[in-house]
Amino acid sequence: MRIDNMQNFYDILKGISEYSKASAFSWNEKDTLKKVSFEHFFDDVKTVMTMMKGIRDNVENVILLSQKNYLWFVYFFGIVCAGKNVILLCNYDKAVEYNNLFQADLVIYDEKKGKQAKDIQKECPNMQACTMLETEFLTRKPADFVAGGRIIIYTSGTSCEKKPVILSQENFVYSVSKTLEEFSYWEKSRFVSFLPCDHVFDLVVSMYALLIGSEQHILKRLNAWNECNDYKPDVVAMVPLMINELVSANVQNGTLSFFKEIKVIVTGGAALDNTIHNMLVDSGYKILQGYGCTECPIIAINCSESGLPANGGKRLRGSAIKVVDGQIYVKSQAVCMDYWGTLQVKKEEGWLNTQDLGYYDEKSENVYIMGRAKNCIVLSNGYNVCPEQIEQRLEACKYIKVAVIYQKKIKNKDFLYADIYPTCPLLGGQERAEIEMWVQKINDTLPIYMKIQGYILKYDTCELNNMGKKTLVMRYRKNGK
Structure with missing residues (x-):
């Protein structure tokens, strides 16, 4: 397949059509393995393109609210190739600030995301909403590619708010x-x-x-x-x-x-x-x-x-x-x-x-x-520490799920400490001893200013599961321990 002359998603779809009857996607549905060919996938995308063109002309920005499934791929390519902008969301959390989200015109959602779609509509009553339809029930019609469709993806939110990034097909x-x-x-x-x-x-x-x-x-x-x-x-x-x-x-x-x-x-x-x-x-x-x-x-x-x-x-x-x-x-x-x-x-x-x-x-x-750079810890002695370098080495231990390095001031001096989330709900004496040996092994290779002066084993993983490591780290860096 020639890829040097591809410029947009429709070029990708035309390129993969040469695989024709070969299987492009598979998934389990009620203990049955389902498969869809590249040819069938291209036809389904064109069907969604046609559907999107039937929507009012003033619909420009479309939220696609869904976990990954076959129809997600169909709608993702179909929306963009119809010249619309697609805003990708696996989940919508009311507690999170999504910059500019409510400027969207339409939310298309998986049936499992109905409540989240209603939450979005409460914030923007004029926004339309519809479920993802089974494309087999749609009338297949030829559809022309419309240039200009863009992809909007929110950043992970480690800098306090999720920023919507506009990416082109190119x-x-x-x-x-x-x-x-x-x-x-x-x-x-x-x-x-x-x-x-x-x-x-x-x-x-x-x-x-x-x-x-x-x-x-x-x-x-x-x-x-x-x-x-x-x-x-x-x-x-x-x-x-x-x-x-x-x-x-x-x-x-x-x-x-x-x-x-x-x-x-x-x-x-x-x-x-x-x-x-x-x-x-x-x-x-x-x-x-x-x-x-x-x-x-x-x-x-x-x-x-x-x-x-x-x-x-x-x-x-x-x-x-x-x-x-x-x-x-x-x-x-x-x-x-x-x-x-x-x-x-x-x-x-x-x-x-x-x-x-x-x-x-x-x-x-x-x-x-x-x-x-925003995670860099600046110590009072002038040294800069990239905590990720230490955290990654700690997390290589089989008993450590997540480690978070933070700065602690004791008697006007800065030291590095760690919160360690174990892989098991409770650790025995042997496991705790292995973690201690692992920390000491890492300390032996670090310069004095980077050594871990102490750590806390945190067995309550609710905070970690709810926030995720990136958000947890952001809070530590912003507010201190």
């Missing part, structure tokens, strides 16, 4: 096509993603899978390990935290034993711990790690054959990277258009500040990420 097509040019890393395969569908990295890997003709199996829920094991995928995509949990639960005598059919693990959204990365590679898995952000889906890529550490990656071909005052800047066709509404993405002559700390080797074209 942003995604560039990211995926350049990745394919650089790394044809897996062939037609059985692919499973554990990432949520409103995550920019999930969209990139899903489009990658479509373009190479892989079958994507859609899980009933994102942590459905047994279902994934029964499907026996060749390739999986998951965030590093999930990989840490999986490795911790399946390591025996230093050897991993899970999903033996898997050949490639795709990860992104955060840095993978180097110890975990090396353990996976030594166990025979290939690792493809993407570095990017919501404002720029792919900045650099690290494949396990490169020999780079887990926090490194080769810049995407055609893009440019520089480091100013320790922060990484990128200039690329993958950089977003702007934020939706009154907020503006700060660009200096086309350069986007990722707000990540790191350094760039111009000779090798490799970039190395140290942590987030």
Whole structure:
């Protein structure tokens, strides 16, 4: 398939039509494995395009409120290819501030999200709402592609509010096509993603899978390990935290034993711990790690054959990277258009500040990420600490699910402490001793100013489960401990 002349989502759909009768998607429904071909998928998308054109002309911005399922993929491509802007939401939480959300004109929702859709309408009574329809019952009519449809994705909200990022079809097509040019890393395969569908990295890997003709199996829920094991995928995509949990639960005598059919693990959204990365590679898995952000889906890529550490990656071909005052800047066709509404993405002559700390080797074209600038802890002695570097090493312990490093002032001196959320509700003496040994082992490798002076085991995981690590970290950084 030629990818060099692709410019939009409709070009992707036309390109994958060459796979015709091959299976594009599969899922379990009432103990039956259902499959849909690439040809059928393209027809369903065109049906939704026709439906969207029948909606009033003043409908421009459409909220797609749904967990990942087959119809989500159909509506996502159909809305955008009909020239509308799609706002992606897996869930709507009334307690969260979604900047500019209520400027949307229509919410299309999965039937399981009916209550959340009503909550949105309460905030904006003039907003229309409708459920996702089974496309088999719609009349199939030819539909023409309408340019201009955009994708709006909210950031994770670690800076107090969720910012709506406007991404063009060209942003995604560039990211995926350049990745394919650089790394044809897996062939037609059985692919499973554990990432949520409103995550920019999930969209990139899903489009990658479509373009190479892989079958994507859609899980009933994102942590459905047994279902994934029964499907026996060749390739999986998951965030590093999930990989840490999986490795911790399946390591025996230093050897991993899970999903033996898997050949490639795709990860992104955060840095993978180097110890975990090396353990996976030594166990025979290939690792493809993407570095990017919501404002720029792919900045650099690290494949396990490169020999780079887990926090490194080769810049995407055609893009440019520089480091100013320790922060990484990128200039690329993958950089977003702007934020939706009154907020503006700060660009200096086309350069986007990722707000990540790191350094760039111009000779090798490799970039190395140290942590987030806003998470950087500035100690009273003048030293700067990237807490992620310590947290990732702590979380490589099989008994530690999440670790949060924070600053504590004692007698006018700054010290680093940790809150540790164990993997088990209650730990025995041996497990606590292993955590103590693990912390000491890490401390032995750290300079004095970075050493962990103490830690607290937190068994009540309600706070963590409700807030998520990113929100928890934001609160620690903003308010202190």
